[in-house]
Amino acid sequence: GxxxxxxxxxxxxxxxxxxxxxxxxxxxxxxxxxxxxxxxxxxxxxxxxxxxxxxxxxxxxxxxxxxxxxxxxxxxxxxxxxxxxxxxxxxxxxxxxxxxxxxxxxxxxxxxxxxxxxxxxxxxQYSEHQKSNYSxxxxxxxxxxxxxxxxxxxxxxxxxxxxxxxxxxxxxxxxALTKFEYVDQLFKTRFQTHKSGRCLEGDEVSGLLIDYFQLVYQCDILYVFFQRKDLQWGIKALNTDGFKLKRALAEEWRGLRDQELSEKSGIKNGVFVHKSGFLGVWQTREAIIEVIDKMIPE
Structure with missing residues (x-):
């Protein structure tokens, strides 16, 4: 059979x-x-x-x-x-x-x-009223x-x-397994990274590990930021379970570059923000912290 x-x-x-x-x-x-x-x-x-x-x-x-x-x-x-x-x-x-x-x-x-x-x-997999957009x-x-x-x-x-x-x-x-202790440490020091405790600083951060440690530490991480190979600094907005971003970078910044981005955001050394708001790049770490301050106000 x-x-x-x-x-x-x-x-x-x-x-x-x-x-x-x-x-x-x-x-x-x-x-x-x-x-x-x-x-x-x-x-x-x-x-x-x-x-x-x-x-x-x-x-x-x-x-x-x-x-x-x-x-x-x-x-x-x-x-x-x-x-x-x-x-x-x-x-x-x-x-x-x-x-x-x-x-x-x-x-x-x-x-x-x-x-x-x-x-x-x-x-x-889905409830009856939901329909997949493609097979x-x-x-x-x-x-x-x-x-x-x-x-x-x-x-x-x-x-x-x-x-x-x-x-x-x-x-x-x-x-994931080889990065386990590394990401655990990022979570333990998240309030030193930013006062909100809702962002991580580190490269090669696996989404699997972020999901896991969010449950362990009972927190909700919105952003990961990191220094790129070109020595500029990037910030990524994290997803929910699907493609939807938890908190995309500001709509008025999206698709902008260089001086126009710096002027619109009020943050010096802007490079670009992706049109979807999932990624932004500035020249310095200090600028990225300013971005986070604006995106996660007290």
Missing amino acids: DFHTDECMAIFLVRQLFDIASIQRTRDQNAIDQADIVLDVGAVYDKKKLRFDHHQNGFQEYFENSKVLLCACGLIYRDFGKQILQNLLSKQQIVVSDDKIQFAYQHMYQKLIQQIDGGDNGVE TSSTTLHSRIQRLNKIGTFEQACQVCEQEFMEQFQYFTLT
């Missing part, structure tokens, strides 16, 4: 925990009963017995703080995800603290596994696995899931 993203990703996850001698795709109950690990069939969820199905009546299992029902790969990830991530990091000889593992565990669920849970359980359905992991039912094999589909997971995890490790 057809295979789906759920069981293909589940196979990858289980392979990070156990040496699997063989995989049998079957609905024969005798074979299911004799198997060491059962995924997505059998109408039983039992962590201790390594039974991971979600089709049975009364199934109500969720990841922490999620409203999306788990499927087989979600169950495995919830129950063994931290161990899986630790194993992957150990292979790269990366030693991390428990809070980093928790951060990685939450991130990989929210950015990958939850989408598989939602798709497999038929959970709509991404042909480029999703689900669609790629679905195509392989016609032009590939189950093992190829498992390899696609492995590649997707590992690419996301390696990118996350590079951009």
